[in-house]
Amino acid sequence: xxxxFTGAGVLAGLIAGLVSFVYARIFIExxxxxxxxxxxxxxxxxxxxxxxxxxxxxxxxxxxxENIGAGVGTVVFAVAMGALFAVAFTVxxxxxGRRWPAADPRAVAAGLGAVAFVAVxxxxxxxxxxxxxxxxxxxxxxxxxxxYLTLTLVSVALMVVAVILGCRLADRIxxxxxxxxxxxxxxxxxxxxxxxxxxxxxxxxxxMDGDRIVGAGFPGQVVADFRVYAIANQVLLWTVLTVAxxxxxxxMMRRSKTSDRTLAEVGA
Numbered sequence: 001x002x003x004x005f006t007g008a009g010v011l012a013g014l015i016a017g018l019v020s021f022v023y024a025r026i027f028i029e030x031x032x033x034x035x036x037x038x039x040x041x042x043x044x045x046x047x048x049x050x051x052x053x054x055x056x057x058x059x060x061x062x063x064x065x066e067n068i069g070a071g072v073g074t075v076v077f078a079v080a081m082g083a084l085f086a087v088a089f090t091v092x093x094x095x096x097g098r099r100w101p102a103a104d105p106r107a108v109a110a111g112l113g114a115v116a117f118v119a120v121x122x123x124x125x126x127x128x129x130x131x132x133x134x135x136x137x138x139x140x141x142x143x144x145x146x147x148y149l150t151l152t153l154v155s156v157a158l159m160v161v162a163v164i165l166g167c168r169l170a171d172r173i174x175x176x177x178x179x180x181x182x183x184x185x186x187x188x189x190x191x192x193x194x195x196x197x198x199x200x201x202x203x204x205x206x207x208m209d210g211d212r213i214v215g216a217g218f219p220g221q222v223v224a225d226f227r228v229y230a231i232a233n234q235v236l237l238w239t240v241l242t243v244a245x246x247x248x249x250x251x252m253m254r255r256s257k258t259s260d261r262t263l264a265e266v267g268a
Contacts, residue, residue, distance in 0.1 A: 005086045006086045008248035009084075013083065017237070024074060024229075025070070044215075088112060096108050112242075113242030114242075115162075117234070123194075128151065130227060131227075143200075151197060161186075166181070166182035205218075
């Protein structure tokens with residue numbers, strides 16, 4: 001059964017990755033293109049000030065990057081998330097199914113999808129929202145990536161603790177209050193973690209020549225649109241992944257019931 005769960009997770013991730021890529025190609029790519037255009041204009045303005053003209057040659061064309069590169073990256077990420085989702089579900093269901101035999105695995109999978117999204121994407125995106133190309137300082141890329149990874153790992157660990165705590169308290173204080181308690185523990189933990197991590201404000205301002213503006217700052221609307229589309233894309237990816245996994249679970253459950261009936265008839 002564990003192999004079937006893994007297969008379902010990989011297939012669900014593949015479906016989610018393809019849907020996510022189509023969405024990104026339609027909505028996010030235009031924002032990326034605007035950001036790259038700004039980066040070129042800013043580079044030209046800075047070159048005019050310094051008198052140095054740098055000529056950069058792309059190893060891969062934009063067409064290759066936005067189609068093949070983005071497509072492969074999105075699908076591989078989604079498949080990996082699907083596989084990890086299946087592993088997490090297998091572990092969770094082994095506990096929940098044994099403790100509450102009447103529980104529906106599809107409901108457990110749906111709940112897992114929700115908490116996984118919050119822990120892996122929702123909280124890290126809220127604290128460190130994604131930026132389009134041309135936004136960010138080279139000197140702080142490593143620090144920002146490290147802070148984002150730290151927050152993600154802590155968020156996942158706290159969510160695991162919260163889920164375990166909720167399951168342990170469910171029989172004592174009821175499902176509602178155990179859920180509230182777990183949520184409070186998680187939120188307090190991630191709030192403290194976020195407060196301890198550094199802040200980064202990296203939106204490029206205008207290029208100045210003394211008191212004269214020779215290049216505009218990064219368009220705030222592009223940043224806002226990019227972030228909205230980016231989080232919407234992740235919501236779409238995790239929703240499709242979860243729904244597809246739940247649907248595949250339903251198929252496996254029906255096949256299992258059919259197999260059990262067949263064995264019962266043969267035994268009779």
